[in-house]
Amino acid sequence: xxxxxxxxxxxxxxxxxxxxxxxxxxxxxxxxxxxxxxxxxxxxxxxxxxxxxxxxxxxxxxxxxxxxxxxxxxxxxxxxxxxxxxxxxxxxxxxxxxxxxxxxxxxxxxxxx
Amino acid sequence: xxxxxxxxxxxxxxxxxxxxxxxxxxxxxxxxxxxxxxxxxxxxxxxxxxxxxxxxxxxxxxxxxxxxxxxxxxxxxxxxxxxxxxxxxxxxxxxxxxxxxxxxxxxxxxx
Numbered sequence: 526x527x528x529x530x531x532x533x534x535x536x537x538x539x540x541x542x543x544x545x546x547x548x549x550x551x552x553x554x555x556x557x558x559x560x561x562x563x564x565x566x567x568x569x570x571x572x573x574x575x576x577x578x579x580x581x582x583x584x585x586x587x588x589x590x591x592x593x594x595x596x597x598x599x600x601x602x603x604x605x606x607x608x609x610x611x612x613x614x615x616x617x618x619x620x621x622x623x624x625x626x627x628x629x630x631x632x633x634x635x636x637x638x
Numbered sequence: 639x640x641x642x643x644x645x646x647x648x649x650x651x652x653x654x655x656x657x658x659x660x661x662x663x664x665x666x667x668x669x670x671x672x673x674x675x676x677x678x679x680x681x682x683x684x685x686x687x688x689x690x691x692x693x694x695x696x697x698x699x700x701x702x703x704x705x706x707x708x709x710x711x712x713x714x715x716x717x718x719x720x721x722x723x724x725x726x727x728x729x730x731x732x733x734x735x736x737x738x739x740x741x742x743x744x745x746x747x748x749x
Contacts, residue, residue: 556735565646567725567739568681575735583736615680619735626671627737629680 527552529630531616536635538610546601546633548616554628555621557599561585562613562632571614574599575621603635610637642740644726649746650716658711658743660726671737672700672711673725681725684711713745721747 529550538544548557556575560568570583574593588607593599599618603610613634617627641663650656662670669688673681687693687702687709699712713720723742730736 558736565741567642567741568727568737570736570738573736613678622735625735626683626686629682631680632678634678 529616529618529628531614531630531633533633534631536633538635538637540637541605542637543602543604544610544635544637546603546614546616546635548599548601548630549597550599550616550618550628550630551597552618552628553596554618555596556619557593558617558619558627559583559589559591559599559601560615560617562615568615571601603637610635642726642728642738644724644740644743646741647744647746649748650713652716652718652747652749654716655712655714656716656745658713658724658745660709660711660740662707662709662726662728662740664707664728664731666731667704668729668731670700670702670709671727672709673727675723675725675742677722684724716747718747718749721745 532547558573559571562568569585571589572591574580577596580593590602615632616630619625619627643661671686672684675681685700692701697714702709723744725742726740727737
């Protein structure tokens with residue numbers, strides 16, 4: 526089945542550690558996105574990538590980094606510089622152009638203590 | 639820039655009809671999306687409106703008025719499983735096919 530996978534579902538880390546969240550898609554989509562969701566708030570865009578080897582900062586990129594070495598993969602690293610990393614992280618993808626919806630992965634809930 | 643407003647919470651009765659409103663302000667318009675999100679899960683696509691009017695899809699319908707910067711999602715014959723957050727989103731101008739999301743409307747369906 527085609528889709529987007531994120532792993533793990535739940536992740537726990539100590540403060541000061543970097544952590545990488547996985548996002549893989551087999552939909553052959555060009556564009557991929559990372560969002561953060563906090564309770565009572567909408568989705569906020571962290572980073573996005575329209576093609577391999579290219580990515581752009583979203584609204585809240587500070588303390589995060591990404592790479593896009595393969596079309597299928599768009600991992601997100603939450604660095605120790607991110608002041609409030611505990612959140613629900615969602616990855617999404619869509620075909621490159623046109624009025625297409627974004628397809629979301631199941632999300633990773635990161636807790637940093 | 640873009641700004642989206644939705645009510646924070648709504649409660650409705652099983653079997654009833656509920657209308658969830660969304661108003662937006664955008665420098666350029668390229669359609670409006672509605673997503674459903676159950677707690678702790680991924681948002682799932684419900685509808686996309688780019689022209690004025692009502693689009694019906696089973697129990698769910700979505701309406702758009704571009705001149706008023708207004709959309710609503712209409713849910714008929716409510717079921718308990720419809721209890722979820724409903725997110726309104728509009729594409730950002732400036733490329734990248736980015737979306738800006740409202741904070742979502744938490745719908746609770748009661749017996």
